[in-house]
Amino acid sequence: xxxxxxxxxxxxxxxxxxxxxxxxxxxxxxxxxxxxxxxxxxxxxxxxxxxxxxxxxxxxxxxxxxxxxxxxxxxxxxxxxxxxxxxxxxxxxxxxxxxxxxxxxxxxx
Amino acid sequence: xxxxxxxxxxxxxxxxxxxxxxxxxxxxxxxxxxxxxxxxxxxxxxxxxxxxxxxxxxxxxxxxxxxxxxxxxxxxxxxxxxxxxxxxxxxxxxxxxxxxxxxxxxxxxxxxx
Numbered sequence: 011x012x013x014x015x016x017x018x019x020x021x022x023x024x025x026x027x028x029x030x031x032x033x034x035x036x037x038x039x040x041x042x043x044x045x046x047x048x049x050x051x052x053x054x055x056x057x058x059x060x061x062x063x064x065x066x067x068x069x070x071x072x073x074x075x076x077x078x079x080x081x082x083x084x085x086x087x088x089x090x091x092x093x094x095x096x097x098x099x100x101x102x103x104x105x106x107x108x109x110x111x112x113x114x115x116x117x118x119x
Numbered sequence: 120x121x122x123x124x125x126x127x128x129x130x131x132x133x134x135x136x137x138x139x140x141x142x143x144x145x146x147x148x149x150x151x152x153x154x155x156x157x158x159x160x161x162x163x164x165x166x167x168x169x170x171x172x173x174x175x176x177x178x179x180x181x182x183x184x185x186x187x188x189x190x191x192x193x194x195x196x197x198x199x200x201x202x203x204x205x206x207x208x209x210x211x212x213x214x215x216x217x218x219x220x221x222x223x224x225x226x227x228x229x230x231x232x
Contacts, residue, residue: 014161040217052209052223053162097161105216106177109154111161 012036012108016098021116022088030083030096030113038103042074042081045097047112053097056083085115093117122146123224125210131230132200140195140227142210148220150213151193152177153185155206156226162209168193169216200231 013035022028034042041060045053059065059074059081071084085092095112102108123144132138144151149170154162154177164177168187182204184196193212197204210224 043221052225054223055221058219099162101217106164106167107152107221108164108178109162111159 012100012102012106014098014100014108014110016096016110016113018111019114019116021118024088024090024117024119026088028085028088028115030085030098030115032081032083032098032110034079034081034098034100034108034110036100036102036108039076040101040103040105042072043099043101043107044070044072044081044083045099047095047097049094056096088117090117090119123210123212123222125208125224125227127227128225129228129230131232132197134201134231135199138197138200138229140197140208140210140229142193142195142224143191144193144210144212144222144224145191146212146220146222147190148212148214148222149190150216151187152211152213153183153193153195154209154211155179155204156209157206165195165208200229202231205229205231 016032044056047053057072064073069086074081097112098110099107126141152167153165163179166185168174171190208227214220
């Protein structure tokens with residue numbers, strides 16, 4: 011089966027940096043996705059990593075280490091609108107996405 | 120506007136009743152998926168379809184059925200609803216089974232009483 015672990019909650023101050031860690035175990039591996047989900051809304055795509063290393067996209071960056079089964083999402087210069095749930099998802103060999111339970115990030119003024 | 124449309128937005132359903140959740144996409148995506156999202160459990164795959172005419176079981180398929188008669192539509196049917204099927208249901212689609220271009224619908228909040 012698939013196992014995706016990420017912290018349940020994180021709190022940070024506006025303007026700060028937060029790192030959300032994710033570890034995964036899947037039947038084979040074809041990539042790691044991060045999604046953002048605001049309360050009551052659908053998840054929206056943030057990033058995709060398939061090779062080791064850091065992918066930077068504006069204030070958000072995502073890192074992958076395939077050998078460690080580990081990824082993180084880095085949110086810089088936090089804004090109040092970044093308060094949301096962040097979902098880590100791994101794509102297995104049969105191309106099925108398995109999601110973690112999500113990390114709720116609360117940004118305080 | 121291209122995307123995925125789900126209907127209804129929300130529904131309260133009596134236990135034992137039959138219900139079909141509708142999902143339509145206009146992006147010509149080959150692959151479509153149904154997930155349920157429950158607090159603390161995240162998104163779990165119910166059924167999927169890699170292309171029109173084919174379907175497959177996901178992680179939690181029991182009590183649900185799907186059909187894929189054409190590329191655009193992927194309805195999810197609960198034959199006889201039970202309270203444990205109270206959840207938020209998301210339909211999603213992607214270009215193909217590799218997961219790229221994954222797009223979610225806005226969700227259906229279903230309460231079975």
